[in-house]
Each structure stands twice: as C-alpha cells, then as structure tokens.
Amino acid sequence: MREFDFIVLGSGIAGLSFALKAAQKGSVAIVTKRSSSDSNTAWAQGGVACVMTGEDSFDLHVRDTLAAGAGLCHEDVVRSIVTEGPTRIAELTGLGVHFDQRENGNGTMEPDLGREGGHTKRRILHARDATGREIETRLLERIAEHPRIEVMENHMAVDFITTGKLGYAMENSCLGVYVLNEATGIVETLRSDVTVAATGGCGKVYLYTTNPDVATGDGVAMAWRAGAVIANMEFVQFHPTCLYHPSIKSFLISEAVRGEGGILINERGQRFMEHHNPQKELAPRDIVARAIDAEMKRSGAKCVYLDITHKPADFIRSRFPTIYETCLQAGLDITKSPIPVVPAAHYQCGGVKADVNGETSIRGLFAIGEVACTGLHGANRLASNSLLEGLVAAHRAFEKSTRGKRERVEISLPEWRSGQVQDVDELVVISHNWEEVRRLMWDYVGIVRTDKRLQRAATRLRNLHAEVQEFYWNFKVTTDLLELRNLVTVASLVVDCALSRKESRGLHFTLDYPERDDRRFLRDTLMRRV
Numbered sequence: 001m002r003e004f005d006f007i008v009l010g011s012g013i014a015g016l017s018f019a020l021k022a023a024q025k026g027s028v029a030i031v032t033k034r035s036s037s038d039s040n041t042a043w044a045q046g047g048v049a050c051v052m053t054g055e056d057s058f059d060l061h062v063r064d065t066l067a068a069g070a071g072l073c074h075e076d077v078v079r080s081i082v083t084e085g086p087t088r089i090a091e092l093t094g095l096g097v098h099f100d101q102r103e104n105g106n107g108t109m110e111p112d113l114g115r116e117g118g119h120t121k122r123r124i125l126h127a128r129d130a131t132g133r134e135i136e137t138r139l140l141e142r143i144a145e146h147p148r149i150e151v152m153e154n155h156m157a158v159d160f161i162t163t164g165k166l167g168y169a170m171e172n173s174c175l176g177v178y179v180l181n182e183a184t185g186i187v188e189t190l191r192s193d194v195t196v197a198a199t200g201g202c203g204k205v206y207l208y209t210t211n212p213d214v215a216t217g218d219g220v221a222m223a224w225r226a227g228a229v230i231a232n233m234e235f236v237q238f239h240p241t242c243l244y245h246p247s248i249k250s251f252l253i254s255e256a257v258r259g260e261g262g263i264l265i266n267e268r269g270q271r272f273m274e275h276h277n278p279q280k281e282l283a284p285r286d287i288v289a290r291a292i293d294a295e296m297k298r299s300g301a302k303c304v305y306l307d308i309t310h311k312p313a314d315f316i317r318s319r320f321p322t323i324y325e326t327c328l329q330a331g332l333d334i335t336k337s338p339i340p341v342v343p344a345a346h347y348q349c350g351g352v353k354a355d356v357n358g359e360t361s362i363r364g365l366f367a368i369g370e371v372a373c374t375g376l377h378g379a380n381r382l383a384s385n386s387l388l389e390g391l392v393a394a395h396r397a398f399e400k401s402t403r404g405k406r407e408r409v410e411i412s413l414p415e416w417r418s419g420q421v422q423d424v425d426e427l428v429v430i431s432h433n434w435e436e437v438r439r440l441m442w443d444y445v446g447i448v449r450t451d452k453r454l455q456r457a458a459t460r461l462r463n464l465h466a467e468v469q470e471f472y473w474n475f476k477v478t479t480d481l482l483e484l485r486n487l488v489t490v491a492s493l494v495v496d497c498a499l500s501r502k503e504s505r506g507l508h509f510t511l512d513y514p515e516r517d518d519r520r521f522l523r524d525t526l527m528r529r530v
C-alpha cells in the first residue's frame with residue numbers, strides 16, 4: 001500500500017489545477033489511465049467562457065447559463081462560478097497559458113473574445129482553435145516541475161475504497177482507491193484522506209462522439225458502486241457539428257465556426273436553422289442538434305453542411321488552423337467547400353452529485369469537472385462553461401479539503417483480490433460487448449427518445465451487466481474489462497434517469513412527453529445504489 005496526502009484521478013484541467021494547488025500542502029498522486037495528456041480537456045477547441053470586458057457583465061453570463069439550463073441550473077452555483085472566473089483565469093495565465101489577443105485600436109492589446117451558441121456577448125477566451133491543448137500543455141509543464149507530484153500514467157482506477165464497502169457502520173468515507181498498473185497487471189492500493197475524481201465524462205458510451213477514447217464514465221461508475229448520489233445522467237449533450245467523414249472519427253468542428261458566421265445548410269444548399277429558432281445557428285446546442293437530426297430524418301441525408309466559405313480564406317486559416325489542416329488532410333478545403341457534419345455525443349451534464357466545493361455524499365471523496373454534477377449546467381450546458389467550471393471547482397475543492405484538520409479514519413485497508421484466469425476467447429466477447437453498448441445507446445437513447453426505445457435499451461443493458469459481472473469476478477481485470485464494466489453502468493444510469501423523467505427539457509427530448517412539465521419535474525434526477 002502507498003499513501004499520499006491527495007489522490008487525483010484524471011489529468012484534465014480540473015485534476016491538474018487541483019494537483020498544482022494541493023502540492024503546496026502535501027504529496028499528490030495523479031492517476032491517469034493512458035498518458036497524462038490524454039484527456040477531454042486536450043481536445044477542447046472552443047475555449048473558456050469568462051466575463052472579460054465592461055461590455056459584458058456577470059449578470060448577463062449568469063442569465064445566458066440559466067437560459068440554456070432550462071430551469072435546472074442552481075443559480076447560486078452559476079453565480080459563484082461565473083464571478084470567480086476572472087481570478088482563476090488570471091492564475092492560469094500566470095502559469096503560462098496564452099490566450100489569443102488582438103489590438104484594440106488604441107495601440108493596446110486585449111483578449112480576442114470568441115462567440116458561441118447561447119452567449120449574448122463575445123466572452124470566449126481561446127487559443128486559436130486548440131484552447132484545451134494549450135491549457136493542458138502548460139499545466140503539464142508546471143506539474144512536471146513539481147517535486148511533490150507523482151504522475152502515475154497507464155494506471156486505471158478500479159474502485160474507491162470506502163468504509164461502507166468494508167462493512168463499517170459509520171458515515172460512508174473514502175479511504176483511497178484500488179488502481180490497476182497496466183505494466184505489471186497488479187492492482188495496487190493507494191490510501192488518502194482526500195480522493196478527487198476528475199475523470200471527465202462518458203462520450204464513449206455512444207457510437208459517435210467528439211470525445212477521446214478515455215471518456216468511459218469511470219468516475220461516475222465508481223462513485224455509483226461506492227454508494228454516492230448520482231444526478232441528471234439523462235442530460236447528455238450532443239454537439240451539433242462533428243465532422244462526417246469515413247476515415248476521421250470523433251473530430252469536432254468547433255461551435256466557434258458558427259460564432260464567426262458559419263451557417264448550416266442541407267444537401268440542397270438551403271439554410272434551415274431559421275425555421276427552428278430566432279437565434280438560428282447560435283441557438284443553444286440542444287436546439288441546433290435536434291434541428292439537424294430533424295433535417296436529416298426529413299431528407300434521409302447522412303449529414304448536413306457547415307458553410308464558412310463566405311469568410312476570407314486568410315481569416316479561416318488563421319482563426320481555425322487545426323480544423324483547416326485536419327479537413328485538408330481529408331481532402332476538404334473549408335475555405336472553398338462546406339463541411340459535412342453530424343451531431344455526436346459530446347458532454348455529460350449530469351454526474352456525481354457535488355456541491356460547488358466538489359464535496360460528494362461520501363466523506364473524503366471530491367468530484368470536480370465533467371464527472372461532477374454541481375448544478376452549473378442544469379438540463380443543458382452553455383458552450384465553453386465547462387473549462388471554467390473545472391478551474392473554479394479545482395480551486396474550491398483545494399480550499400475545502402485543506403481547511404482545518406481532517407480527522408483520519410484509522411482502518412487498515414485490505415489488499416485487492418482478483419480472479420486469476422485470463423481467457424483470450426473472452427477478450428473477443430469484451431470487445432463485442434463494447435460495440436453493443438455503444439450501438440444500442442446510439443440507436444435507442446439518442447437525441448430523440450421514446451419510452452419504448454429506452455425500455456429496450458434497459459433490457460439489453462441488464463443482460464450485458466450480468467455478463468460483465470461474470471467476467472469481472474472470474475477473470476484477471478484488464479483496462480478493457482474495467483472500461484466495459486464502467487460503460488455498462490453509466491449507460492444504465494443514463495437510461496434509468498431518462499425513463500424517470502416523463503417530460504422533455506433541455507437535452508432530454510422524448511416523443512412520449514414532448515412538453516416541459518414544471519409542476520412535476522422542475523428538479524434534479526437523483527439516483528443512489530440500494
């Protein structure tokens with residue numbers, strides 16, 4: 001067993017920001033299941049929403065966030081995250097992160113703020129179209145310099161170690177985590193009084209996603225097994241514009257393209273968003289994604305198109321270099337041709353229920369960033385609010401976890417015991433089951449839902465769950481098996497939450513209950529394992 005003052009699971013903006021702060025107070029282990037730069041953060045193109053000028057205001061940013069969230073945002077949380085933004089951004093730039101600047105006409109420089117859907121002002125700080133990569137790179141540079149931080153790459157968290165699971169009759173407390181060392185195949189025991197889940201979201205639960213392969217919902221699934229309260233998993237955000245291309249999967253076409261004037265057209269070259277919402281292409285994402293879905297179903301086309309060719313080619317190349325180059329490699333010059341796009345799973349608005357300090361219903365277990373459901377996003381996240389939340393929540397969790405003296409729970413932790421058998425045939429079944437989960441979620445639990453389809457998904461997931469449990473208890477654990485187990489758990493949570501919400505709101509749209517029902521459902525969906 002190894003012991004640390006802080007254990008952080010995940011190496012995106014929330015986890016790395018927390019680790020850097022926590023290292024001022026003690027030893028930190030960052031557990032990350034691939035290389036440390038594999039995270040959703042690194043893939044974020046758009047940027048960080050933050051009030052930066054006198055033309056904007058905290059009230060307006062709060063108002064836009066609440067409007068997108070369709071009644072379920074917690075206004076106190078929204079206000080606190082929005083108003084803390086500028087201070088946290090200043091810290092980030094102090095760590096070397098560079099956001100694009102522009103000359104303001106008086107010979108001085110100011111932030112070059114982008115615009116995205118649902119925002120009534122330009123307020124998106126960005127580094128061209130690779131903002132997440134810039135943040136991730138600078139934070140990892142600072143982490144590498146820090147003597148008190150140990151980064152454990154290729155280590156996959158298996159389960160939280162809690163007093164509840166160990167059978168103690170006391171307040172359920174987290175004592176650490178079991179992690180699989182991929183190089184040795186051994187499950188190691190890490191102990192800490194403060195364990196921080198910053199594991200990101202679950203895009204890989206769907207067949208088509210803008211997320212990297214690591215986004216398998218690990219933190220939510222582990223927290224669920226440990227008995228934590230999980231909230232609002234029905235609200236999965238589909239990004240309207242993922243590149244539609246046979247050989248390039250999961251490539252996002254940033255909302256900033258629409259923010260800079262890009263328009264959506266169908267296969268006949270007709271603009272269609274004006275029939276769906278007065279904000280047209282800059283309506284909140286749920287509306288744009290549903291409009292594209294409807295357009296594709298109506299015409300039978302496999303995609304729609306995002307057209308920015310009316311902008312000067314030089315502007316397109318310098319503002320969107322990553323998108324330009326990636327599309328060019330696929331044979332598409334976006335300065336000359338519209339970009340084929342489809343909606344794809346992008347962001348998990350629900351998660352482990354946590355307050356604005358990241359505290360969960362399990363003592364000593366914090367959840368920050370996409371894995372957490374703090375009440376910021378409500379039923380639909382406003383674009384670029386998530387990197388901001390990651391930053392603010394990391395700071396809050398650091399303050400909360402280091403304030404006062406934490407009472408230590410004196411319990412010795414058992415070592416991990418696992419099955420011994422490894423059967424190559426079963427590995428094939430694991431990969432088939434992976435495909436099955438992702439396909440059935442796409443087919444039955446997508447942008448437009450019905451009770452019948454959700455029930456169908458629930459039945460299949462129950463069978464898959466039984467199969468995965470059998471592997472889990474009998475075979476040696478591997479990363480693939482652990483991820484599959486987590487995917488099945490998270491998929492079931494999405495379905496169960498969706499089935500319990502008999503209305504349509506934000507990202508949850510069902511043909512059986514197409515209206516919003518504030519009388520019965522103006523509340524979070526809460527789930528806890530019994």
Ligand code: SIN
Nearest residue numbers: 045046254255383384
């Ligand atoms: C984008 O660039 O469109 C992604 C921004 C976000 O999801 O917040």
